[in-house]
Amino acid sequence: MMKQLRMIGLFVTTAGIFLSSCRKEDKIIPPVITPVDSPAVYNVVKGFYLLNEGNMGSNKASLDYYDYTKGEYHKNIYATANPTAVKELGDVGNDIQVYGNKVYAVINVSNKVEVMDATTAKRIKQIDILNCRYITFANGKAYISSYAGPVEIDQDAPIGFVAEVDTATLEITRKVTVGYQPEEMAVVDGKLYVANSGGYRFPDYDRTVSVVDLATFTEIKKIDVAPNLHRLKADSYGDIYVSSRGDYYDEPSALFVIDTKTDQVKKRFDIATSDLCISGDTAYLYGSSFSYDTNDWAITYDRIDVKNETVLQGSYITDGTEKIIKMPYGIAVNPVTKEIFVTDAKDFVSPGTLYCFDKNGKKKWSVTTGDIPAHIAFVTAAE
Template structure:
């Protein structure tokens, strides 16, 4: 994931000589990709849906349409970096590299063959400089006793690859069942989830120059999934909890002393600037959803604002994405089975969009429904958003 408190745009200009032509570069988002994992038990392959901002229309199964083949089972994450999009396909042990404009395949990489036999089950992606980083479950294993108590053993890895040659540039051992990753200040941060076993979850901090590492462990961090960083080095972690007395939420880990503070309840999160967006669903005793609250936490004000409350279960949220340029918020939703009234994980999903207003300082002000993209049909098993960001050159 990204580093917080950094501007979305980087501008360049020529010197102040009035006789010379000036130009600056403006980032522009053309659309949003939604990675869908499919449904493994029903033999439904994963796919990529694409929302075009110009038409406000969603086109489904776009990877298959452009390449004449399926992504395969359980793609989990995608990253647009430069002119390419990278898709981690957990069930196939593949990394798909495609042209971000056309989705035409540039390379299909069998990760356990190309990067090393331990590079199994790719999970999440991030990038820095001329490298893309991929987390792998690797040699992590889990087992359960007759009471469904989990035991885990082995560790996973993070691999750095060159963005031009796609060759391995480095491999770093992480902890048990690594998930979300981030890179900042020549350090790699890894969420070691322990597959919700809650026996050895941790955050790995690995020095990319020396390869040395350290672990952060805390009783509140039991199932870490995503991590973002501030320029000051503070860590903001999405933790799924233990599905019991510890609820899922967003935590701050202080760079000064590793002190852990809970900021808000959340089942997922994404960020832009100083704003962390998330949602949290409350359930009754029969595990029926009662209410979902959509919130944003601002790092500058250190306050939380609710921008939407759903008590009718119109949205059954599966993941959240925030446009990195304009800050529009997207929610991918599962749907109910018309006959049973329960969530249908084999059915096509829906996309819901919120237009968001920010202050001049980039602080969240308000959000409103976008009627043009409210309930648009997308693929089966939505799990991650990525954004088709390009640049326009403005001359003056």
């Protein structure tokens, strides 16, 4: 995503955004396969998918796959797996998750969730949801956040919703209205927590987390947190971590902890947080915060002990590689090996780079990805 769009967390574009061409007689470009590591001796995690966002309006969202069993990185696999798909994967890949034996890719501007076989990446079904954003799962259901309106800055933009999808039938079963421009979500003890950004209503951001009772699928309360919320992850102690992008002027990006037993904010970390993942008792996060006052970016790499709710000293990248990462844009941690993956979107218009670090933060390998690499979903042996 272009820098200007990332600054306010919006997905605004020109009038030509939807004019991407069909494939017609274009030749299918086979995946580029790059050996990057030795085949893994364990088989719990078979591999992972990486969803490249692709610059808005370019229709260049793409899908890569890393195969642990062979130590090979496969760049741009979707077209070969789905040779008859019109417009290939679509415009702006915004989230990807694996659940059961399926992989779900949320394609924001194409207004769809692409459901594929987790082993072959072949399309199973397309679920149409306007301006869809993120996806999470619980008890055989998928929950997908939607901005519920067109891609444009608008003070009168509609309030957003979350759609529930049955993962067996892949049909939408229920919808619930939440806040403005809802983003990431997590389920804890029968409640769905939704981070509302209000990004389209700049400078009048939303600042709430919606709490949805899954049994009745109704919003039961809103938790006031901070402006322009984005990321939301649950730990194993009944807390959720939610990031605020701030307002880019007076209020900086920060990270907040909400106790789901009381649904109250109990802690604030004054750490810029663009993305985070929680693995075990550690939250790994990076911040690429922009200030209109300085007209510059500040990039940081931090860790938090979620059990004790304290910031750990030092970066999780320990060998100096962070000095060559231009713009971190995604993070994931292998649940078994604790390898750390960080993506670099670079200039947002050319192929990016994926870096793999061992659990001690030393670089193992790197590889060229598609444009704007952002979202990673691991595939386990049971899937």
